[in-house]
Amino acid sequence: MKLKDFAEVVRGVIHGDPDIEIAGVSGIMDAHEGDITFVSSARYLRQACESKASCIIVKELIPDIKASQLLTSNPYFAFAKAIECFYPGLPFQPGISEKAVISDRVQFGKSVSVYPCAYLSDDISIGDGTVILPGVFIGEKTEIGKHCIIHPNVVIREGVTIGDRVIIHSGTVIGSDGYGYTFEKGEHYKIPQVGGVIIEDDVEIGSNVSIDRATLGNTIIGRGTKIDNLVQIAHNVKIGEKSLIIAQVGISGSSELGNYVTIGGQAGLADHTVVESGTIIAAKSGLFGHVTKGVYSGFPAIPHKDWLRAQALFAKLPEIYKKIRELENKINNLEKGDSV
Numbered sequence: 001m002k003l004k005d006f007a008e009v010v011r012g013v014i015h016g017d018p019d020i021e022i023a024g025v026s027g028i029m030d031a032h033e034g035d036i037t038f039v040s041s042a043r044y045l046r047q048a049c050e051s052k053a054s055c056i057i058v059k060e061l062i063p064d065i066k067a068s069q070l071l072t073s074n075p076y077f078a079f080a081k082a083i084e085c086f087y088p089g090l091p092f093q094p095g096i097s098e099k100a101v102i103s104d105r106v107q108f109g110k111s112v113s114v115y116p117c118a119y120l121s122d123d124i125s126i127g128d129g130t131v132i133l134p135g136v137f138i139g140e141k142t143e144i145g146k147h148c149i150i151h152p153n154v155v156i157r158e159g160v161t162i163g164d165r166v167i168i169h170s171g172t173v174i175g176s177d178g179y180g181y182t183f184e185k186g187e188h189y190k191i192p193q194v195g196g197v198i199i200e201d202d203v204e205i206g207s208n209v210s211i212d213r214a215t216l217g218n219t220i221i222g223r224g225t226k227i228d229n230l231v232q233i234a235h236n237v238k239i240g241e242k243s244l245i246i247a248q249v250g251i252s253g254s255s256e257l258g259n260y261v262t263i264g265g266q267a268g269l270a271d272h273t274v275v276e277s278g279t280i281i282a283a284k285s286g287l288f289g290h291v292t293k294g295v296y297s298g299f300p301a302i303p304h305k306d307w308l309r310a311q312a313l314f315a316k317l318p319e320i321y322k323k324i325r326e327l328e329n330k331i332n333n334l335e336k337g338d339s340v
Contacts, residue, residue: 003055006036006085007070010078015061016068020054025082028053036070038079057082092131092149100132109146127164139175145201157213163201163223171208174199178212178219178235178253191215193235200224206231206247222259240277282307 004018023034028044031037031053038057039048048056048065055068057075072078092113096102099116106120109128114120118136126132127146136150139158146164150156154168157175168174180191195214199221205211206229211219214236221227224242232250239245240259248266251257255269258277263269267281270288281287282297282304297307313320 001085003036003068003070006082009085010070010072010081012057012070012072012078014068014070016055018068020068022055022082022086025079025086026053028056036079036082038075038082040076121158142175151207157197159196159213160199161196161218162199163203165202166199167204169205169207169209169229172205172210174205174211175213176210178215180215180235180253195219195235197221200241203227209233212237212253228265234271246283280304 001022002018003014003020003022006022007014007018021034022036026032026035026037028037028039028047028051031051033052033054035053036055036057037051037053039045039062045062048062051067053067055070056065057070057072057078059071059073059075061069061071070078094111094113096108096112096114097116100114100118100120102114102120103122103124105122107125109126109130111129112126113131115132115134117134118132120138121140123141124138126144127148129147130144131149132138133150133152135153138144138156139160141158142156142160144162145166148162148164148166150168151170153170155173156162160175175197177193180193181188182191193213193215195217197211197213197219200223202224203221205227208229209227209231211221211233212235213219217236219233219236220238222239222241222243225239225245227245228247230248231245233239234251234253236254237251239257240261242259243257243261245263246265249263250268252269252271252273254271255273257275258279260278261275263281264283264285266283267285267287269275273287273289273291275287275291276293278293279291280295281301284299285297285301286299287296287301295304296302297304298310
Protein backbone atom coordinates (compact mmCIF):
# COMPACT_ATOMS: atom_id res chain seq x y z
CA MET A 1 0.00 0.00 0.00
CA LYS A 2 1.30 3.45 -0.89
CA LEU A 3 1.47 6.00 1.92
CA LYS A 4 -0.94 8.33 0.09
CA ASP A 5 -3.57 5.55 0.02
CA PHE A 6 -3.31 4.99 3.76
CA ALA A 7 -3.35 8.76 4.37
CA GLU A 8 -6.79 8.85 2.76
CA VAL A 9 -8.02 6.19 5.20
CA VAL A 10 -7.10 8.29 8.27
CA ARG A 11 -7.41 11.71 6.60
CA GLY A 12 -3.80 12.48 7.41
CA VAL A 13 -1.42 15.03 5.89
CA ILE A 14 1.83 13.68 4.42
CA HIS A 15 5.17 15.40 4.97
CA GLY A 16 7.53 13.48 2.72
CA ASP A 17 7.13 10.98 -0.12
CA PRO A 18 3.45 10.10 -0.72
CA ASP A 19 4.40 7.24 -3.07
CA ILE A 20 6.51 5.32 -0.58
CA GLU A 21 5.39 1.69 -0.18
CA ILE A 22 4.19 0.65 3.26
CA ALA A 23 4.42 -3.10 3.80
CA GLY A 24 3.81 -3.49 7.53
CA VAL A 25 3.26 -1.97 10.96
CA SER A 26 5.68 -2.07 13.89
CA GLY A 27 6.66 -0.47 17.19
CA ILE A 28 8.92 2.51 16.93
CA MET A 29 12.14 0.74 17.97
CA ASP A 30 11.38 -2.49 16.10
CA ALA A 31 10.46 -0.88 12.79
CA HIS A 32 12.38 -1.49 9.57
CA GLU A 33 12.28 0.00 6.09
CA GLY A 34 8.77 -0.39 4.71
CA ASP A 35 7.11 -0.19 8.14
CA ILE A 36 4.85 2.51 9.50
CA THR A 37 4.93 3.39 13.21
CA PHE A 38 3.75 6.25 15.44
CA VAL A 39 4.81 8.73 18.13
CA SER A 40 2.17 9.50 20.77
CA SER A 41 4.09 12.02 22.92
CA ALA A 42 7.27 14.08 23.19
CA ARG A 43 8.80 11.38 25.41
CA TYR A 44 9.54 9.32 22.31
CA LEU A 45 11.24 11.97 20.18
CA ARG A 46 14.66 10.37 20.58
CA GLN A 47 13.30 6.98 19.50
CA ALA A 48 11.59 8.66 16.55
CA CYS A 49 14.89 10.11 15.38
CA GLU A 50 16.56 6.69 15.68
CA SER A 51 13.72 4.66 14.14
CA LYS A 52 14.26 2.92 10.79
CA ALA A 53 10.58 3.14 9.85
CA SER A 54 9.67 4.48 6.41
CA CYS A 55 6.87 6.59 7.89
CA ILE A 56 6.05 7.86 11.38
CA ILE A 57 2.55 8.93 12.35
CA VAL A 58 2.75 12.14 14.40
CA LYS A 59 0.47 14.81 15.81
CA GLU A 60 2.88 17.64 15.01
CA LEU A 61 5.78 17.78 12.59
CA ILE A 62 9.07 16.62 14.14
CA PRO A 63 12.22 18.30 12.77
CA ASP A 64 15.35 16.34 11.88
CA ILE A 65 13.55 13.09 10.99
CA LYS A 66 14.53 11.66 7.62
CA ALA A 67 11.48 9.37 7.39
CA SER A 68 8.21 10.58 5.95
CA GLN A 69 5.71 11.82 8.51
CA LEU A 70 1.94 11.46 8.52
CA LEU A 71 0.22 14.18 10.54
CA THR A 72 -3.06 13.26 12.26
CA SER A 73 -4.99 14.60 15.23
CA ASN A 74 -4.84 11.19 16.96
CA PRO A 75 -1.70 9.17 16.07
CA TYR A 76 -2.71 6.22 18.24
CA PHE A 77 -6.03 5.90 16.40
CA ALA A 78 -4.24 6.09 13.03
CA PHE A 79 -1.83 3.39 14.23
CA ALA A 80 -4.80 1.18 15.13
CA LYS A 81 -6.25 1.72 11.65
CA ALA A 82 -2.87 0.76 10.17
CA ILE A 83 -2.96 -2.54 12.07
CA GLU A 84 -6.47 -3.15 10.74
CA CYS A 85 -5.29 -2.54 7.18
CA PHE A 86 -2.21 -4.77 7.29
CA TYR A 87 -3.41 -7.48 9.69
CA PRO A 88 -7.11 -7.98 8.93
CA GLY A 89 -7.35 -11.23 10.91
CA LEU A 90 -8.61 -14.64 9.95
CA PRO A 91 -11.80 -14.64 7.87
CA PHE A 92 -14.79 -16.53 9.25
CA GLN A 93 -16.54 -18.85 6.83
CA PRO A 94 -20.35 -18.61 6.90
CA GLY A 95 -22.11 -21.86 7.54
CA ILE A 96 -23.55 -24.10 10.23
CA SER A 97 -21.36 -27.05 11.17
CA GLU A 98 -22.98 -30.48 11.24
CA LYS A 99 -20.85 -31.19 14.31
CA ALA A 100 -22.61 -28.50 16.34
CA VAL A 101 -25.61 -29.44 18.51
CA ILE A 102 -28.45 -27.14 17.47
CA SER A 103 -32.10 -27.11 18.42
CA ASP A 104 -34.57 -27.01 15.55
CA ARG A 105 -36.09 -23.94 17.27
CA VAL A 106 -33.11 -21.66 16.62
CA GLN A 107 -33.62 -18.70 14.31
CA PHE A 108 -30.59 -17.69 12.22
CA GLY A 109 -29.99 -14.47 10.34
CA LYS A 110 -27.97 -14.27 7.14
CA SER A 111 -24.33 -15.45 6.88
CA VAL A 112 -24.15 -16.83 10.44
CA SER A 113 -21.19 -19.07 11.33
CA VAL A 114 -21.56 -21.86 13.88
CA TYR A 115 -18.42 -23.95 14.40
CA PRO A 116 -18.15 -27.58 15.60
CA CYS A 117 -18.99 -28.51 19.18
CA ALA A 118 -21.12 -25.44 19.83
CA TYR A 119 -24.41 -26.11 21.67
CA LEU A 120 -27.46 -23.97 20.90
CA SER A 121 -30.61 -24.51 22.99
CA ASP A 122 -34.28 -23.87 22.22
CA ASP A 123 -35.81 -20.54 21.21
CA ILE A 124 -32.55 -18.74 20.40
CA SER A 125 -32.21 -16.02 17.78
CA ILE A 126 -28.86 -15.10 16.21
CA GLY A 127 -28.45 -12.05 13.97
CA ASP A 128 -26.80 -11.59 10.60
CA GLY A 129 -23.08 -12.25 10.34
CA THR A 130 -22.60 -13.44 13.92
CA VAL A 131 -19.87 -16.03 14.55
CA ILE A 132 -20.22 -18.78 17.18
CA LEU A 133 -16.86 -20.53 17.64
CA PRO A 134 -16.18 -24.08 18.99
CA GLY A 135 -17.31 -25.06 22.47
CA VAL A 136 -19.77 -22.21 22.96
CA PHE A 137 -22.92 -22.93 24.99
CA ILE A 138 -26.00 -20.76 24.49
CA GLY A 139 -29.00 -21.30 26.77
CA GLU A 140 -32.72 -21.09 26.06
CA LYS A 141 -34.49 -17.88 25.05
CA THR A 142 -31.27 -16.00 24.44
CA GLU A 143 -31.05 -13.30 21.76
CA ILE A 144 -27.76 -12.41 20.05
CA GLY A 145 -27.58 -9.50 17.62
CA LYS A 146 -25.77 -8.90 14.35
CA HIS A 147 -22.04 -9.22 13.62
CA CYS A 148 -21.07 -10.52 17.05
CA ILE A 149 -18.04 -12.75 17.68
CA ILE A 150 -18.42 -15.34 20.44
CA HIS A 151 -15.00 -16.92 21.02
CA PRO A 152 -14.38 -20.58 22.03
CA ASN A 153 -15.72 -21.94 25.32
CA VAL A 154 -17.94 -19.00 26.17
CA VAL A 155 -21.07 -19.82 28.21
CA ILE A 156 -24.16 -17.69 27.62
CA ARG A 157 -26.91 -18.86 29.91
CA GLU A 158 -30.67 -18.75 29.39
CA GLY A 159 -32.56 -15.49 28.97
CA VAL A 160 -29.59 -13.30 28.01
CA THR A 161 -29.92 -10.46 25.49
CA ILE A 162 -26.85 -9.39 23.52
CA GLY A 163 -26.81 -6.47 21.09
CA ASP A 164 -24.98 -5.92 17.82
CA ARG A 165 -21.20 -6.04 17.24
CA VAL A 166 -20.46 -7.52 20.65
CA ILE A 167 -17.20 -9.44 21.15
CA ILE A 168 -16.94 -12.01 23.95
CA HIS A 169 -13.59 -13.68 24.58
CA SER A 170 -12.87 -17.24 25.65
CA GLY A 171 -13.87 -18.61 29.03
CA THR A 172 -16.38 -15.89 29.88
CA VAL A 173 -19.69 -16.79 31.55
CA ILE A 174 -22.70 -14.53 31.10
CA GLY A 175 -25.85 -15.16 33.09
CA SER A 176 -24.48 -17.32 35.90
CA ASP A 177 -26.47 -17.19 39.14
CA GLY A 178 -25.97 -14.15 41.33
CA TYR A 179 -24.48 -14.79 44.76
CA GLY A 180 -27.58 -14.56 46.95
CA TYR A 181 -28.34 -16.41 50.21
CA THR A 182 -30.35 -15.85 53.33
CA PHE A 183 -29.52 -17.41 56.69
CA GLU A 184 -32.31 -19.58 58.13
CA LYS A 185 -32.11 -22.18 60.91
CA GLY A 186 -28.36 -22.47 60.73
CA GLU A 187 -28.26 -22.89 56.97
CA HIS A 188 -27.51 -20.64 53.99
CA TYR A 189 -30.67 -20.77 51.90
CA LYS A 190 -30.21 -19.97 48.20
CA ILE A 191 -32.27 -17.07 46.84
CA PRO A 192 -33.45 -17.98 43.31
CA GLN A 193 -31.83 -15.87 40.60
CA VAL A 194 -34.48 -15.55 37.90
CA GLY A 195 -33.54 -12.28 36.18
CA GLY A 196 -31.51 -11.78 33.03
CA VAL A 197 -28.53 -9.99 31.53
CA ILE A 198 -28.58 -7.31 28.85
CA ILE A 199 -25.37 -6.59 26.92
CA GLU A 200 -25.88 -3.56 24.68
CA ASP A 201 -24.29 -2.78 21.30
CA ASP A 202 -20.51 -2.53 20.73
CA VAL A 203 -19.50 -4.02 24.08
CA GLU A 204 -16.29 -6.06 24.26
CA ILE A 205 -15.82 -8.53 27.12
CA GLY A 206 -12.42 -10.06 27.87
CA SER A 207 -11.59 -13.64 28.77
CA ASN A 208 -12.74 -15.36 31.98
CA VAL A 209 -15.20 -12.64 32.94
CA SER A 210 -18.28 -13.47 35.04
CA ILE A 211 -21.43 -11.42 34.60
CA ASP A 212 -24.19 -12.67 36.90
CA ARG A 213 -27.87 -12.65 36.06
CA ALA A 214 -30.12 -10.44 38.16
CA THR A 215 -32.13 -11.79 41.06
CA LEU A 216 -35.09 -10.02 39.41
CA GLY A 217 -34.92 -7.62 36.48
CA ASN A 218 -31.61 -7.41 34.57
CA THR A 219 -27.91 -6.90 34.98
CA ILE A 220 -27.05 -4.31 32.30
CA ILE A 221 -23.81 -3.50 30.48
CA GLY A 222 -24.19 -0.24 28.54
CA ARG A 223 -23.37 0.46 24.92
CA GLY A 224 -19.68 0.68 24.00
CA THR A 225 -18.35 -0.42 27.38
CA LYS A 226 -15.09 -2.41 27.32
CA ILE A 227 -14.41 -5.01 30.02
CA ASP A 228 -10.94 -6.50 30.54
CA ASN A 229 -10.08 -10.07 31.58
CA LEU A 230 -10.98 -11.62 34.96
CA VAL A 231 -13.66 -9.12 35.96
CA GLN A 232 -16.56 -10.08 38.25
CA ILE A 233 -19.85 -8.23 37.80
CA ALA A 234 -22.51 -9.27 40.29
CA HIS A 235 -26.31 -9.48 40.04
CA ASN A 236 -28.37 -6.38 39.22
CA VAL A 237 -25.31 -4.24 38.46
CA LYS A 238 -25.92 -1.48 35.93
CA ILE A 239 -22.95 -0.09 33.98
CA GLY A 240 -23.47 2.92 31.72
CA GLU A 241 -22.20 3.61 28.25
CA LYS A 242 -18.55 3.63 27.09
CA SER A 243 -17.03 2.78 30.45
CA LEU A 244 -13.69 0.99 30.90
CA ILE A 245 -13.42 -1.81 33.46
CA ILE A 246 -9.83 -3.07 33.81
CA ALA A 247 -8.60 -6.54 34.85
CA GLN A 248 -9.60 -8.18 38.14
CA VAL A 249 -12.15 -5.55 39.12
CA GLY A 250 -14.98 -6.76 41.35
CA ILE A 251 -18.34 -4.98 41.30
CA SER A 252 -20.78 -6.10 43.99
CA GLY A 253 -24.52 -6.50 43.61
CA SER A 254 -26.91 -3.67 42.72
CA SER A 255 -24.09 -1.17 42.11
CA GLU A 256 -24.69 1.48 39.45
CA LEU A 257 -22.02 3.11 37.26
CA GLY A 258 -22.67 6.08 35.02
CA ASN A 259 -21.29 6.72 31.55
CA TYR A 260 -17.57 7.05 30.79
CA VAL A 261 -16.49 5.59 34.13
CA THR A 262 -12.95 4.15 34.27
CA ILE A 263 -12.03 1.60 36.96
CA GLY A 264 -8.38 0.50 37.34
CA GLY A 265 -7.24 -3.07 37.89
CA GLN A 266 -8.09 -4.92 41.12
CA ALA A 267 -10.42 -2.19 42.38
CA GLY A 268 -13.46 -3.31 44.35
CA LEU A 269 -16.94 -1.81 44.75
CA ALA A 270 -19.16 -2.72 47.69
CA ASP A 271 -22.81 -3.57 47.09
CA HIS A 272 -25.19 -0.73 46.19
CA THR A 273 -22.30 1.61 45.33
CA VAL A 274 -23.27 4.44 42.96
CA VAL A 275 -20.54 5.99 40.78
CA GLU A 276 -21.34 9.14 38.84
CA SER A 277 -20.53 9.55 35.14
CA GLY A 278 -16.98 10.56 34.21
CA THR A 279 -15.42 9.20 37.42
CA ILE A 280 -11.95 7.61 37.40
CA ILE A 281 -11.09 4.98 40.02
CA ALA A 282 -7.40 4.10 40.41
CA ALA A 283 -6.13 0.53 40.63
CA LYS A 284 -6.56 -1.38 43.93
CA SER A 285 -9.07 1.16 45.26
CA GLY A 286 -12.06 0.26 47.42
CA LEU A 287 -15.36 2.13 47.15
CA PHE A 288 -18.75 2.22 48.81
CA GLY A 289 -21.71 4.57 49.00
CA HIS A 290 -22.35 7.41 46.56
CA VAL A 291 -19.22 8.47 44.64
CA THR A 292 -19.47 11.90 43.02
CA LYS A 293 -17.63 12.69 39.80
CA GLY A 294 -13.87 12.90 40.33
CA VAL A 295 -10.64 10.91 40.52
CA TYR A 296 -10.24 8.52 43.47
CA SER A 297 -7.51 6.32 44.92
CA GLY A 298 -6.86 4.22 48.02
CA PHE A 299 -8.68 1.78 50.26
CA PRO A 300 -11.13 3.12 51.24
CA ALA A 301 -10.94 5.46 48.26
CA ILE A 302 -10.47 9.19 48.77
CA PRO A 303 -9.91 11.99 46.23
CA HIS A 304 -6.72 11.24 44.32
CA LYS A 305 -4.94 14.48 45.31
CA ASP A 306 -5.58 13.75 48.99
CA TRP A 307 -4.33 10.20 48.49
CA LEU A 308 -1.09 11.46 46.92
CA ARG A 309 -0.48 13.75 49.90
CA ALA A 310 -1.28 10.91 52.30
CA GLN A 311 1.15 8.59 50.49
CA ALA A 312 3.90 11.22 50.69
CA LEU A 313 3.23 11.55 54.43
CA PHE A 314 3.14 7.78 54.91
CA ALA A 315 6.66 7.46 53.50
CA LYS A 316 7.87 9.95 56.13
CA LEU A 317 6.17 8.26 59.11
CA PRO A 318 9.37 6.59 60.45
CA GLU A 319 11.15 9.96 60.45
CA ILE A 320 8.14 11.69 62.03
CA TYR A 321 7.90 8.97 64.68
CA LYS A 322 11.58 9.40 65.51
CA LYS A 323 11.14 13.14 65.97
CA ILE A 324 8.07 12.60 68.17
CA ARG A 325 10.07 10.26 70.44
CA GLU A 326 12.84 12.83 70.65
CA LEU A 327 10.34 15.52 71.63
CA GLU A 328 8.79 13.22 74.24
CA ASN A 329 12.22 12.59 75.76
CA LYS A 330 12.96 16.33 75.90
CA ILE A 331 9.59 17.00 77.57
CA ASN A 332 10.22 14.21 80.10
CA ASN A 333 13.66 15.62 80.91
CA LEU A 334 12.24 19.11 81.35
CA GLU A 335 9.53 17.78 83.66
CA LYS A 336 12.12 15.95 85.73
CA GLY A 337 14.22 19.11 85.95
CA ASP A 338 11.24 21.16 87.11
CA SER A 339 10.40 18.68 89.84
CA VAL A 340 13.93 18.83 91.39
